[in-house]
Amino acid sequence: MAIALxxxxxxxxxxxxxxEELAEYVTQAGHPPELATVLAGDDASAxxxxxxIHRTFDRVGIPVRDVTLPGDVxxxxxxxxxxxxxxxxxxxxxxxxxxxxxxxxAGIASQLVDPAKDVDGVTPYSAGRLAVGxxxxxxxxxxxxMAILEHYGIEIAGSHAVVxxxxxxxxxxxALMLIAADATVTVCHSRTPDLPAMTRQADILVxxxxxxxxxRPEMVKPGATVIDFGVSFVDGRMVGDxxxxxxxxxxxxxxxxGGTGAVTNAILVQNTLRAAWxxxxxxxxx
Amino acid sequence: MAIALxxxxxxxxxxxxxxEELAEYVTQAGHPPELATVLAGDDASAxxxxxxIHRTFDRVGIPVRDVTLPGDVxxxxxxxxxxxxxxxxxxxxxxxxxxxxxxxxAGIASQLVDPAKDVDGVTPYSAGRLAVGxxxxxxxxxxxxMAILEHYGIEIAGSHAVVxxxxxxxxxxxALMLIAADATVTVCHSRTPDLPAMTRQADILVxxxxxxxxxRPEMVKPGATVIDFGVSFVDGRMVGDxxxxxxxxxxxxxxxxGGTGAVTNAILVQNTLRAAWxxxxxxxxx
Numbered sequence: 001m002a003i004a005l006x007x008x009x010x011x012x013x014x015x016x017x018x019x020e021e022l023a024e025y026v027t028q029a030g031h032p033p034e035l036a037t038v039l040a041g042d043d044a045s046a047x048x049x050x051x052x053i054h055r056t057f058d059r060v061g062i063p064v065r066d067v068t069l070p071g072d073v074x075x076x077x078x079x080x081x082x083x084x085x086x087x088x089x090x091x092x093x094x095x096x097x098x099x100x101x102x103x104x105x106a107g108i109a110s111q112l113v114d115p116a117k118d119v120d121g122v123t124p125y126s127a128g129r130l131a132v133g134x135x136x137x138x139x140x141x142x143x144x145x146m147a148i149l150e151h152y153g154i155e156i157a158g159s160h161a162v163v164x165x166x167x168x169x170x171x172x173x174x175a176l177m178l179i180a181a182d183a184t185v186t187v188c189h190s191r192t193p194d195l196p197a198m199t200r201q202a203d204i205l206v207x208x209x210x211x212x213x214x215x216r217p218e219m220v221k222p223g224a225t226v227i228d229f230g231v232s233f234v235d236g237r238m239v240g241d242x243x244x245x246x247x248x249x250x251x252x253x254x255x256x257x258g259g260t261g262a263v264t265n266a267i268l269v270q271n272t273l274r275a276a277w278x279x280x281x282x283x284x285x286x
Numbered sequence: 287m288a289i290a291l292x293x294x295x296x297x298x299x300x301x302x303x304x305x306e307e308l309a310e311y312v313t314q315a316g317h318p319p320e321l322a323t324v325l326a327g328d329d330a331s332a333x334x335x336x337x338x339i340h341r342t343f344d345r346v347g348i349p350v351r352d353v354t355l356p357g358d359v360x361x362x363x364x365x366x367x368x369x370x371x372x373x374x375x376x377x378x379x380x381x382x383x384x385x386x387x388x389x390x391x392a393g394i395a396s397q398l399v400d401p402a403k404d405v406d407g408v409t410p411y412s413a414g415r416l417a418v419g420x421x422x423x424x425x426x427x428x429x430x431x432m433a434i435l436e437h438y439g440i441e442i443a444g445s446h447a448v449v450x451x452x453x454x455x456x457x458x459x460x461a462l463m464l465i466a467a468d469a470t471v472t473v474c475h476s477r478t479p480d481l482p483a484m485t486r487q488a489d490i491l492v493x494x495x496x497x498x499x500x501x502r503p504e505m506v507k508p509g510a511t512v513i514d515f516g517v518s519f520v521d522g523r524m525v526g527d528x529x530x531x532x533x534x535x536x537x538x539x540x541x542x543x544g545g546t547g548a549v550t551n552a553i554l555v556q557n558t559l560r561a562a563w564x565x566x567x568x569x570x571x572x
Contacts, residue, residue: 124418127417128417129410129414131413131414131416131458131462132396157477168417173417179473182475182477184472184474184479185472186470186473187471188470191468
């Protein structure tokens with residue numbers, strides 16, 4: 001039976017380090033950094049995510065400022081609101097919640113946030129620094145996956161990692177981080193003709209397709225480490241991309257829920273501190 | 287025997303289209319765009335590259351302005367020179383030649399050029415737009431590789447492409463472009479334990495390691511397409527990463543010289559026009 005790669009102990013360890021770092025930061029800066037959330041409209045899952053961010057940041061003692069905008073907010077109003085946060089020296093990090101109301105242009109969120117405050121790594125600038133191997137604030141979800149691998153001592157260098165999914169917020173940045181960590185990496189997606197032939201080669205298999213039950217036991221090399229980023233709801237129950245029976249073949253597997261999702265907000269805390277240090281003069285940045 | 291994927295016909299076709307587009311551009315803008323080259327010091331290969339750029343741009347009729355700086359140029363002087371070009375509306379594209387003198391900080395070139403004039407796709411912003419799937423000016427060398435695949439009608443979608451090399455100017459952007467074109471892509475590098483096991487799976491094999499003779503015939507699937515970005519000099523002769531004997535196994539192979547290298551400058555012309563159109567109001571950009 002596969003080891004369960006629980007996310008909570010990973011999040012706990014990240015938040016523990018963040019508390020120490022925060023104390024150090026406050027000594028130097030005189031005040032804690034602050035995260036700003038921007039929520040437009042009344043999407044229930046976005047609102048729930050804001051509450052979850054508050055719970056995590058409260059555990060460390062970093063204040064969170066919520067900016068809420070009406071569902072019919074004009075693009076120019078959203079832009080002004082984010083630009084005020086960009087210009088506010090008290091704000092170290094900004095996260096714009098998704099989904100945004102449909103009348104706003106697709107991808108607009110990634111173009112508004114100052115890259116120096118982009119704690120969720122959504123701007124092209126952040127993606128580019130990651131792609132060219134410069135220090136960057138990567139997207140929180142795949143960075144959480146990397147944190148799980150490191151926390152549980154899974155060897156990345158020299159391994160063959162297979163990533164299913166090529167989204168700019170999960171699959172692609174995860175692939176780039178694995179390459180930077182010396183894995184040989186294969187990126188598969190909906191146009192891959194023989195997915196099992198690829199996944200069976202994986203020492204580390206990363207599922208980020210958002211398709212429940214996509215990864216079945218016969219697609220997994222015995223003993224492999226499986227990281228499941230999938231979040232879907234089937235009959236009101238949260239499920240990942242990986243069938244539970246994969247646990248009988250894999251060596252280690254992130255549960256859903258309680259795996260990768262449990263680490264994302266802790267990474268947001270870590271990235272907010274990184275951004276704050278960098279703004280202070282780079283003493284702890286990178 | 288493999289088909290030779292000659293670069294010259296590809297470059298010719300790109301320059302032919304560029305000539306037509308230039309005429310259209312001049313009608314609208316009233317003047318041609320201009321490329322600026324920035325050369326610091328007296329590196330012979332960099333100077334030769336500037337001459338090659340002039341020859342290619344002359345064929346289309348796009349003027350090239352050379353900015354030459356002494357080998358002991360201060361960082362601030364280089365910065366000022368590039369910023370003048372960034373601010374000059376007559377200049378549509380800027381390329382900073384490598385190698386820069388050693389006293390300048392590594393990677394500085396990629397941080398000076400305005401992304402809107404980054405016709406060689408070296409800025410993190412360009413890399414990021416490429417990584418997140420937005421219209422971008424990609425690095426000219428891998429974009430030339432993609433142009434060769436398209437020119438010769440090599441099917442990319444649904445293929446398995448294996449890229450050897452993870453440099454931010456060739457290997458990684460080539461991998462991202464192949465993923466965007468619906469290939470399943472494996473990125474290998476110096477830390478890949480069993481390179482032949484990976485390369486033998488490739489329908490499209492891309493060598494961008496800069497190691498002469500790295501790819502031998504027994505590492506290639508019969509009938510595969512092989513793109514060789516390697517440029518090394520052995521006994522004064524230019525050689526790629528791929529042994530010539532691979533031509534007896536592969537279905538198609540770029541020669542060295544005369545393969546990928548012959549396309550790069552034509553791509554620079556194409557990207558200069560793209561940047562010029564975008565600056566004019568986006569009528570032909572993307």
